[in-house]
Amino acid sequence: xxxxxxxxxxxxxxxxxxxxxxxxxxxxxxxxxxxxxxxxxxxxxxxxxxxxxxxxxxxxxxxxxxxxxxxxxxxxxxxxxxxxxxxxxxxxxxxxxxxxxxxxxxxxxxxxxxx
Amino acid sequence: xxxxxxxxxxxxxxxxxxxxxxxxxxxxxxxxxxxxxxxxxxxxxxxxxxxxxxxxxxxxxxxxxxxxxxxxxxxxxxxxxxxxxxxxxxxxxxxxxxxxxxxxxxxx
Numbered sequence: 001x002x003x004x005x006x007x008x009x010x011x012x013x014x015x016x017x018x019x020x021x022x023x024x025x026x027x028x029x030x031x032x033x034x035x036x037x038x039x040x041x042x043x044x045x046x047x048x049x050x051x052x053x054x055x056x057x058x059x060x061x062x063x064x065x066x067x068x069x070x071x072x073x074x075x076x077x078x079x080x081x082x083x084x085x086x087x088x089x090x091x092x093x094x095x096x097x098x099x100x101x102x103x104x105x106x107x108x109x110x111x112x113x114x115x
Numbered sequence: 116x117x118x119x120x121x122x123x124x125x126x127x128x129x130x131x132x133x134x135x136x137x138x139x140x141x142x143x144x145x146x147x148x149x150x151x152x153x154x155x156x157x158x159x160x161x162x163x164x165x166x167x168x169x170x171x172x173x174x175x176x177x178x179x180x181x182x183x184x185x186x187x188x189x190x191x192x193x194x195x196x197x198x199x200x201x202x203x204x205x206x207x208x209x210x211x212x213x214x215x216x217x218x219x220x221x222x223x
Contacts, residue, residue, distance in 0.1 A: 043203070043213040056210060091157065103148065106158040
């Protein structure tokens with residue numbers, strides 16, 4: 001299995017631009033999680049989906065952030081407009097069954113820098 | 116609110132030594148996870164601990180869970196340089212709450 005796939009791996013953009021991060025979970029996994037990692041705040045869960053349906057988005061920092069999962073093999077996290085404080089590493093993770101309690105497998109991450 | 120505290124946050128040690136990383140959490144949870152992260156890399160699952168008294172071992176790493184004390188430990192035996200990484204514990208059900216991580220440097 002290829003594991004969780006994320007793209008792009010690196011993104012540099014200017015403040016105010018729209019940023020779209022992409023994730024392909026492990027085939028057969030029914031839970032998908034978006035995390036953000038920064039030195040100051042550590043790992044934060046932003047949103048998670050079960051069977052393509054958003055379950056909890058309470059971690060999404062503000063309305064500039066949105067996430068979708070149109071099908072079982074694809075999810076996007078969008079930031080519009082982007083701000084320098086959004087600079088972080090964004091991880092996507094997926095898990096199978098167990099009501100989301102099973103081990104989460106992480107993708108390689110997208111390193112975002114907003115200038 | 117569930118909080119997870121790890122200590123120490125930074126640990127520098129010599130090869131061949133033993134040490135323990137601690138993970139305390141504030142409310143009950145039915146499972147605890149340990150992950151490893153190498154610099155600039157993703158997170159790799161090490162252990163899932165499911166019940167009180169659970170102990171799991173992989174190579175030089177051993178993790179245990181005491182749900183009554185709300186404490187998990189990650190013990191490193193005869194450390195080697197390749198174990199240098201940041202180790203995270205995480206607790207929760209659907210939504211994992213993560214510790215701040217313990218950066219472990221093992222000097223040859």
